[in-house]
Amino acid sequence: MTDIASSYRRGVPLPQAYRLLNHGPTVLVSAAHGGRRNVMAAAWAMPLDFDPPKVTVVIDKNTFTRTLIEASGSFALSVPCRVLADATYAAGSLSGAERSDKFADCGLAHFTAQRIEAPLIEGCVAWLECRVIAGPHEHHHQQAYDLFVAEVLAAQADERVFADGRWRADSPPELRTLHHQGGGAFFVAGETVQAKKPAA
Amino acid sequence: MTDIASSYRRGVPLPQAYRLLNHGPTVLVSAAHGGRRNVMAAAWAMPLDFDPPKVTVVIDKNTFTRTLIEASGSFALSVPCRVLADATYAAGSLSGAERSDKFADCGLAHFTAQRIEAPLIEGCVAWLECRVIAGPHEHHHQQAYDLFVAEVLAAQADERVFADGRWRADSPPELRTLHHQGGGAFFVAGETVQAKKPAA
Numbered sequence: 001m002t003d004i005a006s007s008y009r010r011g012v013p014l015p016q017a018y019r020l021l022n023h024g025p026t027v028l029v030s031a032a033h034g035g036r037r038n039v040m041a042a043a044w045a046m047p048l049d050f051d052p053p054k055v056t057v058v059i060d061k062n063t064f065t066r067t068l069i070e071a072s073g074s075f076a077l078s079v080p081c082r083v084l085a086d087a088t089y090a091a092g093s094l095s096g097a098e099r100s101d102k103f104a105d106c107g108l109a110h111f112t113a114q115r116i117e118a119p120l121i122e123g124c125v126a127w128l129e130c131r132v133i134a135g136p137h138e139h140h141h142q143q144a145y146d147l148f149v150a151e152v153l154a155a156q157a158d159e160r161v162f163a164d165g166r167w168r169a170d171s172p173p174e175l176r177t178l179h180h181q182g183g184g185a186f187f188v189a190g191e192t193v194q195a196k197k198p199a200a
Numbered sequence: 201m202t203d204i205a206s207s208y209r210r211g212v213p214l215p216q217a218y219r220l221l222n223h224g225p226t227v228l229v230s231a232a233h234g235g236r237r238n239v240m241a242a243a244w245a246m247p248l249d250f251d252p253p254k255v256t257v258v259i260d261k262n263t264f265t266r267t268l269i270e271a272s273g274s275f276a277l278s279v280p281c282r283v284l285a286d287a288t289y290a291a292g293s294l295s296g297a298e299r300s301d302k303f304a305d306c307g308l309a310h311f312t313a314q315r316i317e318a319p320l321i322e323g324c325v326a327w328l329e330c331r332v333i334a335g336p337h338e339h340h341h342q343q344a345y346d347l348f349v350a351e352v353l354a355a356q357a358d359e360r361v362f363a364d365g366r367w368r369a370d371s372p373p374e375l376r377t378l379h380h381q382g383g384g385a386f387f388v389a390g391e392t393v394q395a396k397k398p399a400a
Contacts, residue, residue, distance in 0.1 A: 019381065022244075022380055022381060022382055023224065023226075023243070023379035023381050023386075024223065024224015024379050043224070043247075044222075044248065045246070046244045046245070046246050047243075048244065048345055049345070056256070058247075082393065085393050085395040086396045086398070088395065089395035089397075089398060090398035094398055136337075137336075137337045137340040137341060137344070140337040141349075145249070145349065147248065149345065166385070167385075167387070169385075179389065180223060181219065181222060181223050182219050182222055182365075184395035184397065185366070185369075185392055185393070186392065186393050187223050187367070188393055189379065189390060190376070190387060190388045190389060191388050192385055192386065192387060192388075193282060193385070193386050193388055194385050195285045195288065195289030195290075195384035196286045196289070196384075198289060198294055
């Protein structure tokens with residue numbers, strides 16, 4: 001597939017990777033194992049540490065993506081933008097377990113990651129490649145809360161929206177991140193306000 | 201203190217409480233114990249379950265708020281809005297350990313919660329009262345990741361921005377939620393887009 005957006009994709013230094021999720025966007029979670037792959041939407045994802053960067057994300061037991069994550073030990077988070085609102089809602093509504101190609105059914109294309117088998121999602125504005133942290137306590141939280149903890153191995157962002165470690169205030173409206181309210185309604189990231197530095 | 205905003209505050213049924221955080225806003229975390237109280241800002245907070253509602257939040261070991269949470273077993277999350285951008289940044293920058301009143305120093309007022317000792321923050325648009333879930337695995341995640349899991353005991357929201365279980369698309373600009381990018385720069389929640397329901 002021709003990747004028009006790839007010319008804007010830039011590596012993000014790992015100590016800055018947390019900023020890709022810091023403002024609370026909805027993400028697409030993708031995974032692959034043994035020749036199968038899948039993608040789902042998740043509103044419950046956030047940074048967990050700065051350097052080395054970690055993230056945490058809630059992934060329901062009923063999802064096919066979780067099966068692939070548990071088998072492969074890794075997943076990708078891709079941060080969708082306004083033009084992908086319909087596709088993101090579809091990824092959060094349809095199950096990939098009985099589909100030959102959920103990506104196509106959702107209108108999503110994908111490309112190869114740098115460090116993991118999971119594919120990254122075309123047209124998104126940021127990407128994090130993650131390896132699940134395994135251990136007895138982590139396993140408990142996966143079972144009790146569907147909560148996965150992972151280390152970020154690689155990160156990229158579209159330079160039109162994120163450059164020099166910061167989200168750009170002048171990014172195009174169609175490339176703004178999505179923040180799921182529920183039922184397919186999303187807030188689009190709006191204007192940037194800069195708070196005053198507090199007196200010490 | 202006169203509470204002008206209180207006339208707009210409404211109880212939120214617990215099964216809808218997750219929606220107050222679903223779109224990824226930055227929150228103010230407050231706690232109280234033994235006559236002392238404090239407040240801090242946190243960008244790393246999210247829902248963890250629907251009903252009974254749970255949340256998870258990262259609270260650094262170096263914060264005075266954490267000391268109060270560990271002593272009391274509870275905390276409140278208040279969701280600030282645009283008019284509180286400076287105060288939110290101050291709450292995330294200043295330490296309350298050596299201040300007689302960090303609330304005043306940040307320009308924040310507070311009022312009494314329904315179920316817990318922690319105060320709720322005036323001028324915010326949503327409030328969740330939370331009880332920490334204790335256990336050996338939860339304790340591990342507090343120590344290893346600064347990650348707290350808690351059950352939501354009570355929730356309220358300002359009816360001008362959240363009504364009938366939904367964020368309102370027509371809420372006033374100054375009452376829109378904040379989404380921290382870093383360094384005191386926040387995205388303000390922008391317009392609402394409704395995604396198309398996917399074909400089954």
